[in-house]
Amino acid sequence: MEFGPLQMLVVVFDEPHFTGEVLNELRRLREHDIVRLVDMLVVRKDEHGELSTLETSDxxxxxxxxxxxxxxxxxxxxxxxxxxxxxxxxxxxxxxxxxVFDDEERWEVADSVPAGAAAAIALLEHRWALPLRDAIAKAGGKAVTDAWIHPADFVATGAALAAEHQLKKSPE
Missing domain, CATH: 1.20.5 (Single alpha-helices involved in coiled-coils or other helix-helix interfaces)
Structure with a gap:
């Protein structure tokens, strides 16, 4: 069995408003073989602390x-x-x-979710990357490093550049 790159995605919903959109989008990605769900654990506590969980895998x-x-x-x-x-x-x-998750890990996640909130942990396999990885290998290339870049990373970079610019601009 061949596996593509894996991503561990942890999402917290402080005030969940589940309408099915998240599951529908995940379903769409899976149906188009963009991602495969290795495992996903969703934990939700209602306002009274009653726990509901969902665990699923492709x-x-x-x-x-x-x-x-x-x-x-x-x-x-x-x-x-x-x-x-x-x-x-x-x-x-x-x-x-x-x-992927054992009973102890499930309880740790459940204990960390406050009443009225939810959390999801998903291990996603990025299937879209398999043909690209194979093409790179056939061309004699190999990955040296990779990283996810989030919008907050750009904001942090801008803040660092602004601070650096301010230091250069200010008189000593």
Whole structure:
């Protein structure tokens, strides 16, 4: 099984106004094979503290097992080199056999959500990136680094540039 780049997305809804738009957009992205939902946990508490949860994945049990093998192998390789691959693969398969989030993590998320709020944690696979990654590899290229750039990053850059400009402008 081939996996594209993964993104862990954590979203907090202080005053949730769920109308189905978020799920509809996620469904659209999945239907067009833009993203695949490796796992998603949504936790909501009403005003009285009553908890409701939703956990879902696009992966079958077999695919989740294979995902665990791949992730565990990479972690094992990073920890112990080639000797760690087998141990990591076995551990990853065992850990992810029931999903990305275990019971303790589910309760930690639930405990952190205040009454009247909600939170969602999604592990998304970016399927659109697979053909681009393959084309880059065929051309002899390799990724050196990558990062998500958010609008707040541009604002911070502008603030830093303004502060730098102000320092240069002010008399000493």
């Amino acid at each position: 992966l079958t049990k077999e695919e989740l097992h294979e995902f665990g093998v791949v992730v565990g192998s990479l972690v094992g390789f990073g920890a112990e080199g080639e000797e760690g691959i087998k141990k990591g693969a076995e551990a990853g398969a065992a850990i992810l056999g029931g999903g």
